[in-house]
Amino acid sequence: MFYVSMFFQYISQYVKTRLQYRADLFVEFLSDLMSQAINLIFILVVFGHTDLLGGWSRDEIIFIYGFFLVPYAVFSAFFNIWDFNERYIVKGELDRILTRPIHSLFQIILERIELESLLGAVTGIAVMVYAGSRLGITLTWYDPLLFIVFVIGGALVYGGIFVVLACISFWADAKTSIMPMMYNISNYGRYPVNIYNKLIRFVLTWILPFAFVGVYPASFFLEKEEWYLYAYLTPAIGVVFFSLSVFLWNQGIKKYRGAGN
């Protein structure tokens, strides 16, 4: 209960600070929309020159992209920890966090919340509806439920990977640029995995399972039966990776000695 009330306290504070610079907030919305539009334009232009991409049609690829946007939006809203090392370890902010009576990871997530990213989920759903209607996808009563489960699974996969990366700073305090690299790798998950070679496909499925954020769960709704097994695995992979990352985080906190100032 305490955690829930903290959650809303932080959110109300957050909304206040964001509304301070309204013009910028607006531009930020626009820039999010624009980067999503640009990825779509890329797909559209590419399909002006080909009919199939590794056996997937234009609308299917667009649908996958739309799906990807939803867990990604949830992830970016709540796991804005890419600068954890600089912000919390190097500047010693983590000491402040540790003196407080809530779980440290939870608190950092709340501090760095970026709710405006959730707008991406709206775009994603709109894109899915557009592509889905062109593909003639029919919905059954359990599809929306599965959708929510898959989205949470995908967001947890993302969150898990990035929390693990943040944990690296507990053991190695040197500045690394692994985080931006991971953002780039995550882009691989937006496209059907069968266009990549075996090694990359394996990595995207079992080691850095970004394929579970986009193509695998989306293929369930596209009725691609050969990927159903992977689609059903999505929530499991999400929970496993996220629990692993929280475990690692707790170990890291125990080891944390402070960077000095």
Place this chain on the structure above:
Amino acid sequence: MDKYLEMIRVRFLMMLAYRTNYYTGILIYSINIGAYYFLWTAIYGGKEEIQGLSVVQMTTYVAISWMARAFYFNNIDREMAMEIMEGKVAVELIRPYNYLGMKTMQGLGEGIFRLFFFSLPGLVIVYFIFPIRFTWDLGVWGLFALSILLSFFINTQLNLLTGITTFFLYNNAGLIRAKRVIIDLFSGLLLPISFFPGWVQSIMKFLPFQGISYVPSMIFTQGFTTQEAWAAIGQQFIWVIVLIIPIQLLWHIAKKQLVIQGG
């Protein structure tokens, strides 16, 4: 002039001190090139060529456009935004140099550093991983060199423009991000301008973006004939000149209404 050259040198040395950051950078770019390599191979499927580019040329295009990006790309828009928000710009303004000129030189120092410590080793690495074909025609390399220098100026000028808007917007992180995405797409980094539908291409002709990535990459992959290359370089040059006007204009207005937010 001396002090500007000195600024290039200082920035270069500063980057040199933090060079370990760049080894991971090369990896990031290689990963990006890899992603696009697989994507493009799938897009080509069995096709010999699309819009006059073969799949090897396309791979080379992707590789060279990312490596050229390392040279022309800089964050001076974000640096300017920080300096303006923190009020440091006030001190910068009373120093005996042109602030914008100095920022450009810092960007150039950074660019030269990345050219030698990032693009060159990076190119060698991707050359061995992906099927890329380089030309050994020195004339092409010469045109390419001239062209990426102009790319640098166009991109930097757009960054300066974005940076100056901080004076009016106070916090322009969103705008900076928007600018970056637009440049990635419309400069031809993600896909050659010739792949766009005709009407888009004709609009792009009147915009400076394709001078940033498309022109040098097409010169390098020999998608342009020598004549086309010279025409494109001429256009880049015109944009460098034209962009000076809005920068000077905005800068003039901005200086008059400087607001420091705390500090």
